[in-house]
Amino acid sequence: MSGALLAADQLGRWYGQVVGLSDLTLSLERGVTGLVGPNGAGKSTFLKLVAGEIRPSRGTLEVLGLKPFANSELFRRAGFCPQQEALYEDMTGLEVVRFLMRLHGFGAAEATRRANEALDRVGLGDARKRRVGGYSKGMRQRAKIAQAIAHGPELVVADEPFNGLDPVGRAEMTALFAQAGREGMSVLVSTHVLHEVEALTHEIVLFHRGRLLAQGPVGQVRQLLSRHPRRVELRAREPRRLARALVELDFVLSVRVAQADGRIDVETFELERFFEALTRIAAELRVGVTSLESHDANLEAVFDYLVA
Amino acid sequence: MTAATHTEIYRPFRGALAPSRWAFWPLYRAQMAIATKRKLPLFILFFGPAMTGIVVSFLAYLSFQIEESGSGGPLLSGAGLAAQFAAQLLEVHKLIIQAMTAARYFAVLAMAWYGAGLICDDRRAGAHLLYFSRPLTRFDYMLAHFATAFTFGCFAVLGPGLLICTVATFNSPNFIFLTEKWPVIVGTIGYSLAFVTVLSALILAVSALSKRKSYALAAVFGVFMSTLALGGAMAALMRERQWRMLSLVSHFERVADWWIGSSRSIFRWDPWWSVAVLGGLTLVSFAIVAWRVRRMEVVA
Known part of the structure; x- marks a missing residue:
């Protein structure tokens, strides 16, 4: 597994009677990967296992070819941005990151240089000498990201790093991780806000209730789920007339017309045939189709299907 | 804020960082820096020990100066001089015992204030997640926290003691x-270091078991006051002074009697019992800290 980022085999972790992660067998390549799932899905447990914070209850896990728990060699090559607050309020942003770099073993001057660079990179350059206690939630998130990337790790493990960031901040941090990924850093990011992952990467891992639901590019994951019908949303000048025609199609599973705005939701197993038929019906009946939207490859839709 | 996140270049670290035997040092320094940032508690908590050290040092200085100025009269014989020196030394010895007794209570306050939140605050904020994703062992983590509490204890107890001894040494004729x-x-x-070690371990254990600093503070004082009250009450009820062995403070006093030489008549038990109790308490406290720090991964 020399080229692999991590490999888990029947990995499990539980907290007393509570299952955090169950029977996870997974291999990830280097690059940017998004971990998606609702709260309590096991994302944080998995990330803490990857970051070497906790040890597996069963199974094996290798990250960058190393067993992660309490492994100093891995800690030098990886950075962790936890979900928790974690920062000392009485220290300045610069002091926090510099002190954490000292823990890595960097000398005072090098630690300061790296801390300054990282804070600049996350957009906290102007606030580096302010107390963390005076930081907004978004600034704290940036400071946590700074400490995770300051030592130039091969892998950054970030647990909900976009929480508390405003839209501009989210866009900036998304761009930062994406850029880092293009430059060769591997990034493992968890979130329950699905569109954030879509903006960052197409490689996703879906968790639910401590189990792996799916893994791979969003589109491919969707294709694998052929047992789920694909949804199309239509708007037309005469929705009920169009709906009557669509119900006649044998590959259409269901047609639903919304009372309020006349929106038509169609479920079908064969999307291409449906589009061909829709073009024909629209031309023949002149029902005035005004919009057509397929959420088929959208991550939100995939997630809805999976956890429904 | 100026964001410049799109133009920077990721530079992976290619060097090698040698494992350090002093990995606890940056964490210890950070803890000390945080603790000393707020000056008011620092002033309030260490005003007492500082004044104790200064006043008693001044008294020790005076006790030698007064005797020297008194020697302007008829010349004392050799035996007279020896008796005078013995009286001076005894006086200073008593001052040291008084200072150590007073400093003990200041030390409990200062150490509890600075030590009670060390582990519970880390766990509450999740700061340990940042530490344990770095080349810092659990032992280094405990050592750094222990060293922090220990340092404040030394400032409160050992500092005044050393100051008085130094003043007495340099003001006594011929360094007698x-x-x-x-x-x-x-x-x-020795007594100062033992006192601070036992108390540091106890405070860290309480901190490791507590959810908040305020609970830990209350628990530390609770341990002291409840054992003191229980020992005193039982001794009074049973008309037997040995019941004072239930009190943590009495054990410290017994060790002080033994090592510094104050002869408190009320404690008659073998001082090794006190050493055993305090040593056992320290070991149990360290075991609790180790257990709780190891369990940080479970509750993380």
């Missing part, structure tokens, strides 16, 4: 305090 009373100096240092 050093040559004649060196066991007192050794005893003062």
Whole structure:
């Protein structure tokens, strides 16, 4: 597994009677990967296992070819941005990151240089000498990201790093991780806000209730789920007339017309045939189709299907 | 804020960082820096020990000066001089015992204030997640926290003791305090270090078991006051002073009696019992800290 980022085999972790992660067998390549799932899905447990914070209850896990728990060699090559607050309020942003770099073993001057660079990179350059206690939630998130990337790790493990960031901040941090990924850093990011992952990467891992639901590019994951019908949303000048025609199609599973705005939701197993038929019906009946939207490859839709 | 996140270049670290035996040092320094940032508690908590050290040092200085100025009269014989020196040394010895007794209570306050939140606050904020994703072992983590509490304890107890001994040494004629009373100096240092070690371990254990600093503070004072009250009450009810062995403070006093040489008549038990109790308490406290720090991964 020399080229692999991590490999888990029947990995499990539980907290007393509570299952955090169950029977996870997974291999990830280097690059940017998004971990998606609702709260309590096991994302944080998995990330803490990857970051070497906790040890597996069963199974094996290798990250960058190393067993992660309490492994100093891995800690030098990886950075962790936890979900928790974690920062000392009485220290300045610069002091926090510099002190954490000292823990890595960097000398005072090098630690300061790296801390300054990282804070600049996350957009906290102007606030580096302010107390963390005076930081907004978004600034704290940036400071946590700074400490995770300051030592130039091969892998950054970030647990909900976009929480508390405003839209501009989210866009900036998304761009930062994406850029880092293009430059060769591997990034493992968890979130329950699905569109954030879509903006960052197409490689996703879906968790639910401590189990792996799916893994791979969003589109491919969707294709694998052929047992789920694909949804199309239509708007037309005469929705009920169009709906009557669509119900006649044998590959259409269901047609639903919304009372309020006349929106038509169609479920079908064969999307291409449906589009061909829709073009024909629209031309023949002149029902005035005004919009057509397929959420088929959208991550939100995939997630809805999976956890429904 | 100026964001410049799109133009920077990721530079992976290619060097090698040697494992350090002093990995606890940056964490210890950070803890000390945080603790000393707020000046008011620092002033309030260490005003007492500082004043104790200064006042008692001044009294020790005076006790030698007064005797020297008094020697302007008829010349004392050799035996007279020896008796005068013995009286001076005894006086300073008593001052040291008084200072150590007073400093003990200041030390409990200061150490509890600075030590009670060390582990519970880390766990509450999740700061340990940042530490344990770095080349810092659980032992280094405990050592850094222990060293922090220990340092504040030393400032409160050992500092005044050393100050008084130093003043007495340099003001005594021909350094006789050093040559004649060196066991007192050794005893003062030994007792201070033992006191601070036991208390540091106890406070860390309480912090490791507590959810918040305020709970830990209450628990530390609770341990002290409840054992003191229980020991006193039982001794009074049973008309037997040995019941004072239930009190943590009494054990410290017994060790102080033994090492520094104050002869408190109310404690008659074998001082090794007190050493065993305090040593056992320290070991149990360290075991609790180790257990709780290891369990940080479970509750993380």
